[in-house]
Amino acid sequence: MDIVTLDRIKLLHPRLRSEAMDIYEEICEALKGRAMCRFTHTLRTFKEQDELYAKGRTAPGSIVTKAKAGMSMHNYGMAIDIVLIVDTDGDGKYDRAVWDTKKDFDKDGKADWMEVVQVFKSYGWTWGGDWKFYDAPHFEKSFGYSVRELLNLKKKKKVDRDGYVSV
Numbered sequence: 001m002d003i004v005t006l007d008r009i010k011l012l013h014p015r016l017r018s019e020a021m022d023i024y025e026e027i028c029e030a031l032k033g034r035a036m037c038r039f040t041h042t043l044r045t046f047k048e049q050d051e052l053y054a055k056g057r058t059a060p061g062s063i064v065t066k067a068k069a070g071m072s073m074h075n076y077g078m079a080i081d082i083v084l085i086v087d088t089d090g091d092g093k094y095d096r097a098v099w100d101t102k103k104d105f106d107k108d109g110k111a112d113w114m115e116v117v118q119v120f121k122s123y124g125w126t127w128g129g130d131w132k133f134y135d136a137p138h139f140e141k142s143f144g145y146s147v148r149e150l151l152n153l154k155k156k157k158k159v160d161r162d163g164y165v166s167v
């Protein structure tokens with residue numbers, strides 16, 4: 001298991017934490033250790049979202065998101081971005097990040113990325129790879145709430161003591 005990922009699971013919305021842990025365990029089993037899955041982003045604060053939105057607009061770089069602060073499920077701890085990490089030389093260290101959705105590292109006839117997608121979907125998560133604004137690393141689950149509804153809850157201070165919206 002990947003320590004970085006475990007830490008990031010703790011930042012998810014409280015209602016999703018234990019489920020995300022189950023998902024992560026299933027993913028680890030499915031990939032058989034050839035490739036590992038890392039959760040690169042879970043919670044993103046409003047401030048971090050604004051900084052990201054500025055990229056390619058008012059800050060250098062190219063545009064990476066269409067979501068302003070409050071308009072991403074990440075801002076409520078209800079989204080996860082993933083990457084595959086691979087031990088290329090077999091020394092036990094996962095030394096390369098891979099966003100290839102077709103690679104079958106464990107050679108079981110199923111692309112590893114799609115195995116991850118399958119696990120998330122089996123828990124009712126939405127995959128960004130199904131969207132027109134294609135976002136293959138992205139998964140989210142919001143219990144039927146839209147980002148606007150969540151933003152409203154946040155504005156009305158309907159949040160727990162850690163700032164997570166009460167849903």
Ligand SMILES: [Zn+2]
Nearest residue numbers: 079080081138
């Ligand atoms: Zn995302």
